[in-house]
Amino acid sequence: ADYDLAIRGGTVVTAGDSVRADIGIRDGRIVALGDAITGATREVDATDLLVMPGGIDSHVHIEQPSGPGIVMADDFESATRAALAGGNTFVMPFALQERGKSLRAAVEDYKASAEGRCHIDTAFHLIISDPTPQVLGQELPALVKDGYTSFKVFMTYDDLVLSDRELLEVFDVARRERALVMVHCEGYDAIRFMTERLEKAGQTEPYYHGASRPQVVEREAAHRAISHAQLVDVPIMIVHVSGREAMEQVKWAQDRGFKVYGETCTQYITLTEDDMKGLNMDMSGSKYVCSPPPRDEASQDAIWEGIQQGVFQTFSSDHCPFRYEGSDGKQNPKAKTSFRWVPNGIPGVETRLPVFFSEGVSKGRITAEQFVALTSTNHARMYGLYPRKGSIGVGFDADITLWDPTCKRTIHQSDMQHGADYTPWEGFEVTGWPVMVIANGKIAMDDGKILTEPGQGQVVERDISPFAAAP
Ligand code: URP
Ligand code: ZN
Ligand code: ZN
Numbered sequence: 284a285d286y287d288l289a290i291r292g293g294t295v296v297t298a299g300d301s302v303r304a305d306i307g308i309r310d311g312r313i314v315a316l317g318d319a320i321t322g323a324t325r326e327v328d329a330t331d332l333l334v335m336p337g338g339i340d341s342h343v344h345i346e347q348p349s350g351p352g353i354v355m356a357d358d359f360e361s362a363t364r365a366a367l368a369g370g371n372t373f374v375m376p377f378a379l380q381e382r383g384k385s386l387r388a389a390v391e392d393y394k395a396s397a398e399g400r401c402h403i404d405t406a407f408h409l410i411i412s413d414p415t416p417q418v419l420g421q422e423l424p425a426l427v428k429d430g431y432t433s434f435k436v437f438m439t440y441d442d443l444v445l446s447d448r449e450l451l452e453v454f455d456v457a458r459r460e461r462a463l464v465m466v467h468c469e470g471y472d473a474i475r476f477m478t479e480r481l482e483k484a485g486q487t488e489p490y491y492h493g494a495s496r497p498q499v500v501e502r503e504a505a506h507r508a509i510s511h512a513q514l515v516d517v518p519i520m521i522v523h524v525s526g527r528e529a530m531e532q533v534k535w536a537q538d539r540g541f542k543v544y545g546e547t548c549t550q551y552i553t554l555t556e557d558d559m560k561g562l563n564m565d566m567s568g569s570k571y572v573c574s575p576p577p578r579d580e581a582s583q584d585a586i587w588e589g590i591q592q593g594v595f596q597t598f599s600s601d602h603c604p605f606r607y608e609g610s611d612g613k614q615n616p617k618a619k620t621s622f623r624w625v626p627n628g629i630p631g632v633e634t635r636l637p638v639f640f641s642e643g644v645s646k647g648r649i650t651a652e653q654f655v656a657l658t659s660t661n662h663a664r665m666y667g668l669y670p671r672k673g674s675i676g677v678g679f680d681a682d683i684t685l686w687d688p689t690c691k692r693t694i695h696q697s698d699m700q701h702g703a704d705y706t707p708w709e710g711f712e713v714t715g716w717p718v719m720v721i722a723n724g725k726i727a728m729d730d731g732k733i734l735t736e737p738g739q740g741q742v743v744e745r746d747i748s749p750f751a752a753a754p
C-alpha cells in the first residue's frame with residue numbers, strides 16, 4: 284500500500300485556512316494531501332468532521348512537588364492519557380529546580396519519571412528557582428543546547444519567587460542563549476500583605492484567595508516584568524493572563540513594539556471568583572483555587588477581546604491537578620485553617636479544547652482557524668516544535684484530531700481520564716468534541732477509547748524559539 288493510513292472526506296483546518304482534502308500518512312508522517320487519496324492499509328472516514336492538528340498544551344504541571352504532604356493528582360501516565368482523551372497530541376510540562384539543588388539534576392529526574400510512561404509526546408520547560416552563578420553560567424547554557432529552550436520564572440510563591448535582580452539575571456541569560464522566558468506575574472510582597480490582612484480579619488475561606496491577589500497585583504508584576512525585559516532587551520511570554528489589567532499591559536508593550544507575548548487559559552473565560560465561594564463559603568470553593576484566580580464576567584470579556592485582537596498567542600490549560608477528597612490535596616489539614624494553604628491549581632488538560640471550541644467557535648467568537656492557531660500551531664511555533672508539529676501539511680508529523688463540531692456533550696467527572704477526583708467544569712455543556720486522535724500516524728484515541736500504551740509518547744528535544752532573542 285502507498286499509505287499506512289488515509290483520512291478521507293473531512294475538512295482540513297489549519298491556522299491559515301480550511302479546505303476539503305484527504306490526507307495520506309506513512310511512517311508517522313503526513314506524506315500527501317489531495318482530492319482522492321486511495322491505496323491505504325487503513326482508511327478513516329472523516330465526513331462531516333473537522334480535521335485539525337492535534338492539540339498542543341504548552342502549560343501543564345505534572346508530578347511537581349507542591350509542599351509537604353501535598354501530592355499532585357496526575358503522574359505522567361494519567362496526565363498524558365487525559366490529554367489524549369481531550370484531543371491533544373503533545374503537552375509541555377515543567378522540570379522544576381528546587382532551591383539548593385542543581386537544575387540539571389532536576390531535569391534528569393523529571394525525564395526519568397516521564398520516559399516509558401507517556402501516551403503522547405512531551406517536552407519540558409525548566410522552572411528556575413535558584414539562579415546561582417553555576418546555574419546561570421553553566422547549567423542553563425548547556426540545557427538550552429540540549430533542547431530545553433524555554434524556562435519559567437515566578438514573581439511569587441515562597442519557594443519559587445525571584446528577586447528583581449534575579450529576574451534580570453535570568454532574562455540576560457535567556458537573551459544570550461536565545462531561550463524564551465515564561466513569566467508568572469503576581470507580586471509577592473503585595474500578596475503577603477493582603478493575605479495577612481485577610482487572615483487577621485478572620486477571612487480565611489477559599490473565596491478570599493481571590494481577594495489576596497486582585498488584578499492590580501497581577502498588573503503591577505506584569506508591568507515590572509515587561510520593564511525588566513525592555514531593560515535587558517529580551518522577549519518574554521506572560522503566562523496565564525486572567526483579566527483586563529494584565530491583558531492591557533501585554534497590549535501596551537506590543538503596541539510599542541516590544542516582544543512581549545501572552546497566554547491565557549480556560550479558567551479565565553469560564554470561571555469567576557464566585558466559584559470559589561463554593562456552597563455557602565465551604566471548602567468546595569477550593570476546587571477553583573488557582574493563580575492568578577478567576578476574576579469576573581467583565582474580565583472574561585476582556586480576555587475574549589485579547590484573544591480576538593491577537594494579544595494572546597497561546598491558549599493553554601495550566602493543568603495543575605489536586606484531589607478534593609483526602610488530606611493530600613485541596614482539603615489538607617492546614618487548608619481548612621486558611622486559603623493560603625490551599626494548593627494552587629486546577630485540572631484542565633482534558634477539557635481545554637472542548638470548552639474553548641464550544642465557547643469560541645460554536646458561539647461565533649473566533650473562527651476554527653483561530654482555534655487551531657491558539658491551541659496548536661502557535662504553541663509549536665513559540666516553543667521550537669515547528670514545522671515538525673502544529674499543523675497539517677506534507678512533512679509534518681501525523682498528529683491529527685478529528686473533531687465533530689456539532690456533537691453536544693455535558694462534561695462529567697465520571698467520564699474523565701485525569702487523576703483528579705473532580706472537574707471544575709462539572710455539568711458544563713459543550714458543542715463540539717474530539718472523536719479521534721492520531722498521534723505520530725497511529726490511531727491513539729477512538730471515540731473516547733485510549734488505544735495507546737504508556738511509553739508510546741516520547742520526550743522530545745525542541746529547537747530554539749523563533750520568537751526568542753535574535754542571534
Ligand atoms: O495555580 C496555579 N496556576 N498553579 C500552577 C502553577 C502556576 O503558577 O502556573
Ligand atoms: Zn504560573
Ligand atoms: Zn502553571
Ligand code: ZN
Binds near residue numbers: 694695696697709710
Ligand atoms: Zn456529572
